Amino acid sequence: MVSPTEAAMAREFGVIADLIRLHAQEAPARPALADPDLRLDYGALDALMDRVAAALQRDGLRAGDAIAVCATSGTRYAALFLGALRAGIAVAPLAPSATPASLARMTEDAQARLLFLDATTAQLFGPPAEGTIPRVALDGSAAGSGFEAWLTPAGTRPQAVEPQASWPFNIIYSSGTTGEPKGIVQGHGMRWAHVRRGATYAYGPETVTLLSTPLYSNTTLVVFFPTLAYGGCVLLMPKFDAAAYLALAERHRVTHTMLVPVQYQRLMAHPDFDRHDLSSFRFKFSTSAPFGAALKADVLKRWPGGLVEFYGMTEGGGTCILDAHLHPDKLHTVGRPAEGSDIRLIDEAGRELPRGEAGEVVGHSAGMMVGYHGQPEKTREAEWFDATGKRFIRTGDVGRFDEDGFLILFDRKKDMIISGGFNIYPSDLEAVLRGHAAVAEAAVVGVPSEQWGETPVAFVVRRAGDDTPAEALLQWANAQVGKTQRLARLHLIEELPRSAIGKVLKRELRERDAA
Template structure:
């Protein structure tokens, strides 16, 4: 059941929420991974043992640990156990280079680094740079101290600290797709806002959430914390596979999920999709990357349960919600501002623009980061203040509100191509190219041009069974594009480079051209 009264409740820590579920439903499954599960009673107990182990090792409230591994019950338990101890968690991406991982561990000041065998092996070249940071292996491999031997015995003294909403809960490092990763400091209060908001979308004790994106991603955590905070069951996948996802969804009678657009695309294309019983679904979410109107419509048509698109940033601020089923004529938008969110449009000089104007999207809500870790100047750059002095987060996205108050996104500011003095939005070009019958995926980037300053170049991946030349698609597209939008070149690739949560790595595409 969903307890909507939680939305009116004052701040409650994740630790207290889990303890409450352990008291009221100790045998209820909290975490499921492969053939294993952990009940709320077991989770509550191991969180205390993890907290005791951290205190034993000198990691006090306000200290930091790092985690880099594939999703598992141990990963989730360590995350939650650290929260109980008031310890800040820095979850890192296994796809990062060894040098980048060492840099993030040092930046976070993590004294213990929880890894698995694959990450430990990748870290070998930079082990001297980790200094006094201790390695603990979540999969009990021999690369460091095993989790089971590190874990404090039951009954070990543990002094749970007071947790206040403004204190940091985790540091989420940006993907680094545009340079050196920045540590986004999120507070206990920000996560509480995510949990209490979850009551509006049906999270509760009967929720079964299938999480197929990694636990280091805020995309995943924005669904993980409401699930656990409201007493549901989180089913974890170590790696996304469309067939495996469908099998788990049917077996566990899943009610909620958080997916990125490329995952919806792969699921819709799975030859056996319609053979699975997905009637248990109540709510599906999508975030992190552009979600095409055609794909939204297909998901609604073929997949039971409501579909909600979430627009926002890991840094927080004003998010938007599009309840896709309710607004079939607004699929080209990302919805209206979420309850409690204040979203506005500003120009390049920071002046607020009137309704209908196109400019940068800025937002404010209860869910906002404290700032970038160790980067006060960068933190100040991303902030905007209104006439009353209220703090907003700048998104870097270009958009406008339509006449009904729905936000239409144009593009990322950094991706806008300025060619011959004209602003060209890659998303407009991509929308045209995507309608070609042979095109499965497309991305457009701006590259330097002596004649125009910048010029648009396209990359496409072809649908299976289609054989067409890049020149043919280029000519077809340019016939349909405006004069200033026309592509100067188009390249066929096997797949577009994407991050673990489905964002196209446009920097890599630009690098291919400049190389």
Template sequence: MTAATSPFEADFDLITEQIRRHAQAAPQRRALVDPQHTLGYGELDALMDRVAASLQRDGLRPGDAIGICAASSTLYAAVFLGALRAGVVVAPLAPGVLPAAFANMLRDAGAKRLFVDASVAATTGPLADGGVPRIALDGSEAGQALQSWLAPEGARPQPVSPEPAWPFNIIYSSGTTGEPKGIVQGHGMRWSHVKRGRNYGYGEDTVALLSTPLYSNTTLVVFFPSLAWGGTVVLMPKFDAARYLQIAETERMTHTMLVPVQYQRLMARPDFDRHNLSATRVKFSTSAPFNAALKADVLKRWPGGLVEFYGMTEGGGTCILEAHAHPTKLHTVGRPSEGHDIRVIDEAGRTLPVGEAGEVVGHSPGMMTGYHNRPEQTRAVEWFDETGKRFIRTGDVGRFDEDGFLTLVDRKKDMIISGGFNLYPSDLEAVLREHPAVAEASVIGVPSEQWGETPVAYVVLREGQDLAADALREWVNERVGKTQRLSDLRLVGELPRSAIGKVLKRELRDLYVARPAG
């Protein structure tokens, strides 16, 4: 740590050392809470030491990796943090992926130990784990019991001092495809998220309620700052809107991270306004498009600030929209964070002026080292300006306005080219959401002999609404340009989503190809 008046002013410090300082100052203060357990800072610090010492006993050295695949819990978090104290890299893996994809991720990470629970035992079975020794966090038969694996109480690891460039974790962004890509994030990147916390009221009185999974970067960008600043993290293994509101009220929640579909489900509850959420300081969101009308509703009915982060797990720049401070910019994802260079480029790699749409690229102090063991894919997402400065391609299409706010048009890969015209699904989805019967909508491009591609919509109606698909399609087509007209519209009970709320458009395309119109 460089000399500074506060650890949070330092260019770099260790999150694990911050936790130790809190343990020394206030060992009884709650650090981690789940439905079954509560760990104070003193208990957490001691457990982290035992985890680190156990890994060292097993021969793991700084730079080696472990995998964790389990529901969010205090023990999951303690193992993650304890591994970091030993300089070991953590690969938090998504439950529910196909065994082959799981095996690929575990092999790619080079994990030397795998921590699991009974809920994912099938995914992490002998055929999928490649013989990696398994430790069961919950004492189940999924592996060796954690308590029998741990070094004795009072054990202390050999000191390790990670540097900013050392790998912190490997986040797998596409484990459902069978071709997982591991995004390597460094200790310096994570510390930059902690430092950003000074802007959002983190402190020893923080109570952060997290209902997204710990294998997701969405969760981790609030999880680590909350602990580094000495607050309490309350973990929900599975999101349930009614239970979330009960916990938020009882715990006097101050901070939370939710994806847009969770905000939608919370705000739609008839009893939402009866809950006392007045302790809320800041609500965060990221990972998926957050429509302006929903943001406005959150601002109107839920106390505290609303902050949207736009960026990638790969790093490469973040835009921040402090929605409470910029109510006329709710259609945007905000302005580049301090020290982040975000640009819009055309197909030839030329930087575009204000108002013109192109691919969004970004550079920041917190960028991934690269995709683990995938140098070619790493190079494919890099763009360099004329000075040699490195940027990460986002794959998003956007434009800046005159005030420096970025509006996203759509995902580049989701753009539909129909009859030579570029169509953006987000434009059509916005029109669909204007209909009072529509709760959710997703538009995809499907093959067309006449046009090359043609837009098709999948729609979820609001509860109690009865509307024919053809009638809704006609309503939309009367309000869009001729080239934008939907060729088909399907009503469904729900849209396929990832664990962090992203609509899985690939699944919708596959579904449509399997069951085309007519």
């Protein structure tokens, strides 16, 4: 017999908020969301979503309007997000790591009607000026109107709304690692496509997903929404800590997780990792940053359950998936195109390239952004059309397909260094540096050079207790590479600057070298 959830997932389009209502009717006492301070079962989550949706409607917001959220991840944040969706209202989750000026621009760009924040993030916005949008404090602090007081009374039901596939679901602002963040408008149809993919990864009512990446990141949301859509429970860590993560995973018998590569690195290096019982895990996911083959192999060897790497963009346009546990000989790749994803390679002139040649990765799928919010020119720059007029999204990554159809990535196109007319891929040099016993982490950037146009410079984090001098590492590395690849300088630093989802902020490294 087909369950109501299975019947809903069989449809080409559905609404995530409706699935939560379905779970609340079937099993109201089943756990849905939890953080260190607040737990909600499905019945309570569904009721809170109703109160959020009704409060937004009471304040004059209509389907298609937007709210902005800048707060620490937690249960109230998640319930707010879901309740807004029930009212057909788009959510713009903002990164607290952004500068105050960027946050102000993003809030304005999203045309947010309300701003939800907490005591910590309120400091980034400063005191509200006359005419600014109303603020609501999720933590009940003096940052704005209290969340509980803002909600409509218990038992309130909102006016019914039927979201359409083309309606904006959320506006995700790019991480801004290379420039000013752009608002990526993702539709309800795109999120539904992500949710339907969840059937492959054993999501269900018994799922317990542990998330330590922030709710403003698409990295988190691609696992957060499928867990709830299939009736599982999400545990939210406001901040990642390796020891706390391992303790939670063991205590709650966690089955699924999403981690970025630097988190896997810190977990595998934790001295107590092998003492924890992690046998409950079914699937572990990763995305957002390069995931080294050696680290993947270590995870496969020591951590039970499947390991899946997603390669794609927040903008959508196709996904490659590496089921690392099924293809241990392909750990140097990001996998093959997912079902429904059309991934191709193009040259500088926009011409499609045959298999085996390296070029920029472009992709098409059912899950593609509508466009960059309010920036049609930027949207056009991100698009490529084939000879039939089919729309693809440009990734900015350079790669090639191997003989089995697995995609091997070389580097970001904008990170590629052109030195004396030769193309240098930073990832190649980073791999060489990581081969030295003293090196824990490495990043290479291109900087201006009068002689060569650009030249590579390395930043290295040494292993704990190591005192190998920078000059010795520089000489060793340059002896391993060709003449055109040699590093001009090597800097020793305590840690690489990273975004909250683990991307190395290479712009900051270039600025540090210039200084």
